[in-house]
Amino acid sequence: MFPETAQRLKAAAPLVSQTRLLKDLCRSCPHGGPFSLQARRQISVSGCLSAKIPPPKKPREPVEIPGLEMVTYGERMHFVPGLAKPSYPRWERDYKDPRFYTAPPAQEMPLYKEKPCYVFNQRTSALEGVRQAAWLTKAKVIRGLPPHLLSLAENPENQIPDQDERVQNAIKHARFWDTTQERPRKEKYSNTLLLNLLHLCATLQSRNPALGRRILAEDHSLAATWTRGEDLFQIRGRNGLLQNSMDPLPEASGKDEVSETANYVLETFYPVSPTIDLQQINVYKEDVNCSGFTGNYPYPHAHTLYFLETIHSCKLHPEQFRAKMAMFMFGNALARAHKLYGTEPQQLLDRPITVQAVGTNGRIFQFLVFQLNTTDLSGDDGIKNQLWLEEDVELYDFAKVRPLIKKKQVKVPAGLTGYKPEVFTKFLSLYLHGAA
Amino acid sequence: MAVSCLTRALRSLTLSQPALLSSQTKLGTQVSSTVAQCRGFLTTASLENNRTYWKEREKYTVKPIGMKKTGGRDYTGRIRTHGIGGGHKQKYRWIDFQRLRYEPNKEAKPFDEKVVEVRYDPCRSADIALVAGGNRKRWIIATEKMQAGDVIKTSAVIGRMAVAANEGDAYPLGALPIGTLVNNLEVKPGKGAEYIRAAGTCGILLRKVNGTAIVQLPSKQQVQVLETCMVTVGRVSNVDHNKRIIGKAGRNRWLGIRPSSGLWQRKGGWAGRKIKLLPPMKSYVNLPSISAN
16 A cells, blocks of 8 residues: 555656545555544645755854843753743763864964974975975985996996996896796886895995994974974875984085085075965974984984885976976985084084985985085075985886887886996985995 | 655655655755745755866965866756867966956066967967066966067056057057057956957957047947956967868867757748848946936
């Protein structure tokens, strides 16, 4: 009976007249007589059976007149038409239960400050790239690595026996052999390649015992604070792979070059403000300076940062990737400087702090060297920091699992093609800097 | 679900004692009377299904938003517009039509923005441009010769002399010389551009009268608006849009256009070339009445 009624009503709803529906309903109900009269009075089916949902009505705002006490039905414990609705204070749990915790709004948090702080984290994609990073870190950008750095690996003593062959084997292992499937995925092969190259460099430890005074660390949390102009900046996040050493890196440039940077004018990019794309927050701790390690860590000096390009949540363009590398190098150097010399801004550091970085996506490498000369970053004049940048160097052209054949001609053969040995020499020289 | 509502409601009719019903339908279209036990019940499917929940984001974002296609169906679920359905998936890029939008916490002064990227938008015929200025980025409708790296200006100042406007800049109508080609016209100041947004279109500023300006729309209709309404200078991008050839039925299907009925239908009074006078000028200016009664 019920399904029949339902089907009939559904099918015939807009077309059937009211009386017919009522008759059907009365026929379907089990009671007869007096009930049907009741039903006829109460069942009202209007013509329109599909209405637009009215927008949610805003409840009437209760008007508060001071001095006038509202008579509510709260005491009577049930609704009485004509009396006001009682308003009760918000109930708070008297014990702390982490399952039902609601965060207070930002204004009520204990660390809330009026002045906003701009935070650069590992997911930030800076719109202007390296120019923005250079402005934020008050650095002069120099294309090309410092020459004395490159000459380190030219020295035949510092070269690995069978260097080219071993590097090519390392690439082949990462790109072809390290999987049970047809080809390894990008995240995997870039990681494997980096670790293989690091291992190759570390084999020189037998000749240079100073290379043993280093250790690798992964995913440590970095935090550093500085002011630039009137704005407060922080860099916070988890780095990539970091190589720490017991001894600090020597300076990459002499005192003369450092004092020459005072004449350099920083590049601005009007109309875009340098704080674009940075996360703006009002709840922050002032003066957080954390290098990621505790005070008595035996390897306190950051030597080289290794960045891998592939993280699915934040895909960065090469320019933004270089900017991220530069900012994190600066963050490490600044955290170290704050620890050594205190948080007061210093015009010129006695010993400039140098940090290196290598970024890769498995084939293309970016080399950066950053030298922190000053922590006085509020003004745009004075001594600047220095950033040496070598971008987009390819270690090899192609590493194909299957050959590329166009029109029955082999354009690119399978296997490793176009290997460039000088890229590994640069990698090695950055590794050996400070020990050789 | 309709059956369960129905059964619940009808079951109440069988009760011998009157009892208060709890609200059964989500809508609660009729308030239960104090005497009887029968409320109106819904015989269609739940109406909540056809709301556009994907559109309810309040904060502006540059990230493309996933879109749900309607297929020409409205809130009742029936086809209201035929010939829409299928097609490639599209993501909605939120365009900021109110060009004169100052950044929060900044003064209300003329400002510059830099064009970062000009790209195709699947949701409209014109191309869109990502512009960055100050601390924020937003999407706007690109004009004809806009390229990445250009700097465009937005100003609300109406001076005595007309401004020599560059393409892509946005000014109020009162500041532009007559005869300029304009697009993205606001008819109510501050509301956002609603007219002249399609690919290759442009309006012409015809005259400036008292505090109002008269613009000719692409349909040759003339419109009178206040001179403080913002407008961008130049033609909208993607000028050759009307010259494109679809080429095959499949391309129309990719655009989400379903085939029309193949039956021959006698054309009525709507078809054929019409030659008639232009409609009178539409005025969006609420002039105060002269007679104060």
